[in-house]
Amino acid sequence: MLPGGLDIIGVYVVTPLADFTTSTSQSKLRSILAATHKTTSRILLETAETRTEKVIIHVCTQSFKIVCKTLDISATASSTQENADLKFQRGGSKWQQLSYAYNISLNFWLPKDKPSQSLYKTIISLIKPWAKSVTQSLILIDSELPDDEEPLDSTVEEKPTKKKGGNRGLMEFVPPKAYKVEILDPCIPVLPSSGLTEMSGSIRLSGTLAGLAFVHSKATVGEARAAVLVDLVRSVVSRWEMHCDSLVEEPPSHLIGPIIHEPPRRVFLEGGGLPVSLCDYLFPGDSCADACQSAKELLGLKIRKEHVDDSQETLADASEVMCHGDISVGSAEELEAQGGSREGPCSSTQLLLVLAVAAVGVGVSFVSLQGSQVLT
Structure with missing residues (x-):
């Protein structure tokens, strides 16, 4: 469902800290990341995703502490997870x-x-x-x-605008430049x-x-x-x-x-609180409602039927x-x-x-x- 330029860089896990640190959990995480990388990099292009360093975000259900780590899933790399900084950004990315x-x-x-x-x-x-x-x-x-x-984009980058009475540096949502x-x-x-x-x-x-x-x-x-x-x-x-x-x-x-x-035709999904569009594929007989259901089941996004563009391919x-x-x-x-x-x-x-x-x-x-x- 990801268009070009967007790839899966890792996973997030929500468990108690004790369950996250067990050897069984760590082994399963590595297997999941390796399988995901193998699937997403199975492209017939040299420009496809080749980076083997993946991100793991863990949210503890007891302390609600958020920890970010990286893991190299290549065959020659160590299985040790490295600590990484997780910074939250106000507003959305351009x-x-x-x-x-x-x-x-x-x-x-x-x-x-x-x-x-x-x-x-x-x-x-x-x-x-x-x-x-x-x-x-x-x-x-x-x-x-x-x-x-x-x-x-050769234009001069604009600085984040400040909202009156709002948080400092809060960025307003700007549609992608097309x-x-x-x-x-x-x-x-x-x-x-x-x-x-x-x-x-x-x-x-x-x-x-x-x-x-x-x-x-x-x-x-x-x-x-x-x-x-x-x-x-x-x-x-x-x-x-x-x-x-x-x-x-x-x-x-x-x-x-x-x-x-x-074979299925491609449709594009907008909305769901995302600044970018997603895509889905509809088989003959499928409708826009099926694409909305897929977005809900796979990504937890609520997409309305009127926000599904099925006119690009027939x-x-x-x-x-x-x-x-x-x-x-x-x-x-x-x-x-x-x-x-x-x-x-x-x-x-x-x-x-x-x-x-x-x-x-x-x-x-x-x-x-x-x-x-x-x-x-």
């Missing part, structure tokens, strides 16, 4: 918001002699080269190309053909994704670009993971014709993603219910028959696995 719409268009050919693997692993292995190449993209901010070392971002993909040179290769099918992934990233008030242009790239790749990978986890079984290999898959229209004129929409809808598991095998024969459609943005995103062809 944020800068970067929004973008990214047109993705990827075409892949599947060699006939490629070993069988699940649909999930097939797609992930294919988008890895794209995730690496996207780091070479030109990222325009408000139609300009500033240097990475420059501050994102920037429009454009991502321009690099041109990949066409390699010379080494001859004819027999293919079992092709995969096409295309569409438009809506994205959002936040950085602090003193962030550089380089930090802003890194946050946008992480948000982009994390969004693509997360949708495919969620979609494959929701499927029951692999499509039967005897099916002929397209099978439409619709579901794919089946009539727009049919690759062949002789394939009717009705036949695609009949095949849509078949689905596919994340771990089940996905053989070349099956890839020959499958067309998977992924609604990953405004317009149409789809993954198409088409018939056997010879690629020059």
Whole structure:
């Protein structure tokens, strides 16, 4: 639910002091932090979160004393927790918001002699080269190309304002300063053909994704670009993971014709007392109320339905993603219910028959696995 620029830096624990200091509790804390780091850093980008030092905030239920500690969860680091200072700030932090719409268009050919693997692993292995190449993209901010070392906001920082009769230095809430971002993909040179290769099918992934990233008030242009790239790749990978986890079984290999898959679309949540927006993913049939419920269950936030922006991405229209004129929409809808598991095998024969459609943005995103062809 976190947009680009926001990551999980630690956990807070509310227990009696005696329970917190036991070896069992400390071991569990380290395991939780390590598992969280492994999940959040599982991104196909070098700019993803790599810091292994995590924060632990403990609140004692007896004395109400708050203690802050840090713990390095890397394999070579000591398991000793270090004391850290915890400072409270009056008012809220200033944020800068970067929004973008990214047109993705990827075409892949599947060699006939490629070993069988699940649909999930097939797609992930294919988008890895794209995730690496996207780091070479030109990222325009408000139609300009500033240097990475420059501050994102070049204006003079304003000092905190004082409220009459209020606390000294109390900062008023200021909406994030908004920037429009454009991502321009690099041109990949066409390699010379080494001859004819027999293919079992092709995969096409295309569409438009809506994205959002936040950085602090003193962030550089380089930090802003890194946050946008992480948000982009994390969004693509997360949708495919969620979609494959929701499927029951692999499509039967005897099916002929397209099978439409619709991964969840992205919505943005505002409010809940937060200065930044969060995001969620809605499957076909889900509503804004489901996103509000997720925010309440996972983060304890109360978000109203009118504060959920579900207009940035729309579901794919089946009539727009049919690759062949002789394939009717009705036949695609009949095949849509078949689905596919994340771990089940996905053989070349099956890839020959499958067309998977992924609604990953405004317009149409789809993954198409088409018939056997010879690629020059």
